[in-house]
Amino acid sequence: MKITHIECYVLKGARGTVKGFHSSTGVRNTILVKTFTDNDIYGIGEAFCVGPDSATLHWVKYFEEQLIGQDPRRIEYLWARMYQGARIPPGSSGMAALSAIEMTLWDILGKSVNSPVYELLGGQFRDRVRGYDGAGGDSPEQLCEAIQKAIERGLTAIKTSPLPSNFRSLLWNDALAAAEERMKIVREKFGYSFDIALDTHAAIFEPSKTLEIEETVRPYKPLFIEDPIRMENYQAMADLRKKFHVPLATGECTFTKWQTGQLISLKAVDIFNPDICLVGGMLELKKIAANAEGNDLSIAPHNPMGPVATMVNIHFAFSTPNFVILEHRGPTDIEKNIVINTPETKEGYFSLPQGAGWGIDLNMEFLKDYISNDYWHREEYFLEDGTPAHI
Template sequence: MKIDTLHTYRQRVGDRPRVLVKITTDTGLAGWSEVYNHGPDLAYPPLLDHLFAQIRGMDPLRPAAVNQFLLQSSRFPPGALGTAAVAAIDHALWDINGKALGVPVYQLLGGAVRDRVRVYAGLYSAPDLPRLRETTGALHERFGFTAFKLSPYRRDLHSTRYGLVVRALGDYFGRIREELPEEWEFAFDAHACLWEPRQAVELGAALAPHQPLFLEEPIRPEHIPSWARIRSELQVPLATGESLYTPHEFLALLTAGGTDIVQPDICVVGGLTQMVKIATLAEAHYVTVAPHNPMGPLATAANVHFAAATTNFGILEFKPDDTSWCPDPYLPVDGHLELRPERPGWGIEIDEEALATDDWVSWTRRVPVRADGSTAWM
């Protein structure tokens, strides 16, 4: 069996653009994946074609060898778009592996260490309490969610005195604890919008009395000593990792004691092959893995198989968006995603007729502008 063709499809997940990848062998066996939308997303098809030209004819049952070859084929570190493209190829090959051998992908990783995968709902906003109660109640009723992720910003971060931003968060979380079920867990994603480490510590102090699940990515990822400082001063679990994309970067963070929870994105770090290495590094530092996953059904499927076979997995991000091209996605039951031991590969089907329609949507990140005209992190 040999790797024969690669096709890309321009689609969407919710309101976000998404490039899908199909790799087919010379025997007709196909594997699927989706690419992380770093932007510019339209750069992915030619990049994938460039990488595929180097691996066509290789053995699809050796994803680790192909993954290593693609990383070594770049003279300089490939960067976020490069590792995301490698991840897409890696995942399609793992799907082919499972299908060729008639087993779920997690079986190829040593088998499942858990029977189901716990998820939290990513809400990515800070709605008023009546709206939050309605939204979380509906998600709990439909999917059994008992964990949710919110924004910590109840006031405009870039036009308000920071002390008021912190106070508003403390008041908000206090009301959440008073009015919503005490067993539910709430995480807060600061989206790397802060610049000063002390601001992250202040944000954590506002959350601490009410015991959040974690505070996520308050500052930019580049300066590792700042993460070590923040963690040493925080009284809440610190989580980060979505902006890192190599095992070496995670090793530096872990060695510095810069986080309690790592959040690698399987579609960013070079795929399942590299994700397993990162999890092993984290386990050696007694750190839990809670993958970043604001993605669609193919990325979620890859995460399910990773989580099923990873001992230090904690909880998975899940965004309940519908798609036209996946009729049988993994959906939560009782707040968990159930394994599908009877289905080989990723365990989901792709509707190729739906892919015949280009369902692309334009989406661009907006950089905040302060009152003085300078720009800020988003």
Template sequence: MKIVAVRPFPVWVGTRNQLLVKIETDEGVFGWGESGLSSREKAVAGAIEHYAQFLVGRDPMRIGALWQEMYRSQYFEGGRVLTAAMSAIDIALHDIKGKALGVPVYDLLGGKQRDHVPTFATTAAAPGEAMIEQARELMDAGWDCIRFMSAGQESPDRLDPRRSLAETASWMVRAREALGTEVALGIDYHHRLSVAEAASFCQRMPMGTLDFLEEPIRDETPAAYEALRRLTDIPFAIGEEFASKWQFLPFIERDIHQFNRIDVCNVGGLTEAMKVAGWSEAHYVDLMPHNPLGPVCTAATIHLAAAVPNFAWLETRSSPVERHLGFDSSEIFPVQPRLEGAVYPVSDAPGLGIEVDEKALTREPFRFWEAPHLKRPDGSVTNW
């Protein structure tokens, strides 16, 4: 079997751009992958076109060797654009291999360790009574882990991180009081705080209020996270933007965090994700994968979650309180993972177990889109 085409699809799907990749072979078997570098899809598509120059004609079954060749075939190794491209290709190769062998992808990763994958859901409302009501709705539907978002965004392009601390912390305390102690509660700060601000936020809440704090500060300097680790005992959930096992390494080896928010569509695909999972297991760090993209990402991550022992929850954006924010993707992805209550059943279909309608996929062309360029009240730029 030989690869005959590597085709990137940077297209508008529902409410956002997605970058899917289709790899075709001379035996009619094909696979789908997805890249996770949102809002820079054209850059990733360009990298995929470079890789396609030497992937065509190669054996798609040699996934590990092709991964190494993609990573080591240029002087400038790695980087988020390149590993996002590699991620999509790697996932598509796993899809091909599973289909060719007639086995689900999790069998390529060591076999199934769980029959369904538990998820966490996110409230759509800002901190307030509506947020707590949405959390109750999620608990009634079966969720035992719920994530909240922070307060403080005054307008689409204006954020005062310092101002959000007291309001957000107060509502986290009220949420714990209202929802009880059996549900796991966390909050995503989306890298928007400094070390001092994150410490101040944590210190405003009684012990036991939060089960995890997600991405409170930027990740470029592991020593900054170590400083924050000394200032709070709230477990950290970080890593959704990490682009390789090497980026995870200092956080795992220094016991900085407790949950890996690994993204298979950014980290280098399933090949790299399994290596991170092994290191994490040795340090008793659980996987809590990032999954805000499309059904291909969800399917790939379900197979990863099924195959590893150290797993907590998978992010889903398809819960009852967020479903109205998205769209029905059934036309484009007629076969895709579907929630059953608060869990994803693990598919036994060959490959990823998804199907894509290419005609429906390409009806909406790519649209250039920018994430909000947030500024503080004084006019200075802050993190989105």
């Protein structure tokens, strides 16, 4: 079996028109990849939507040149050719493309032996996979409404920002007061039998400010605080973790086992949340999880992407001992039509995937209406004095 060609589809509008709970997220495009072989078996994957999307598409075509004529089942070998062939370690767009292609290879391998991918990764470790979704709302009341909708969907956990979206324009003491009010009202309404994860989205530059946030929300028992400071300074993250009482989660902006390994060595993390669409794909995330397990750390994958990425993560979660919880979005009606057998939670959990490979497929006839050259760019933010703000 040989690879014949690889296609990349940038879809606009599949995610609907609703922004994420971070206003900077905007309405992203969806980037899907499909690898074809000479015996009619193909595989699908999803790339992280970095913004701008066009760079990822060009990386896919670059990697395609290396892979045509190769056996798709040699996953470790082909990963090395893509990664090492770039000479300079690829950045976010390159790793997004590499991750998506790697996913397609696992789908092909599973189909070629008529097996679900999780069976090829050590088999079923648990009976079901717990999921959580994002919940937005600038006011505590709006946040409570979003949480109520999540509960009505059967979810037992959500993730939100501890701060309102306009925190950059507030005096810091006022921002902290807003965080206190949000958590207080939410806990008074829903109690402590519902988990709330918090995400400052790496938008706070000063560790001292993030520590004040942690001290403010600590009494309300968050599940974790994600990316409390910028991810570039691993030592600062490690120093902050020593002072936190709430578990510190990070990893969504790290690539490969080498970067995540540095976080482990520095003891800079409690809960890893790498993104399988960015970190290097399934096998790389399994290696990271094994390293984390050996250091008594757990994994809660970052996954604000579409149904293809969610299903890939579900296979990872079912086969990984130190998995905790999976981020996901409830699929839109458009996504349900694009992805055949779209995964959804029932009573807050995903069930065991069925079928060979990922157990899902793309409805190409429906998908083609959403292919676009209108590439997505992230929204920029500025402080009151005109300083470019962290997103």
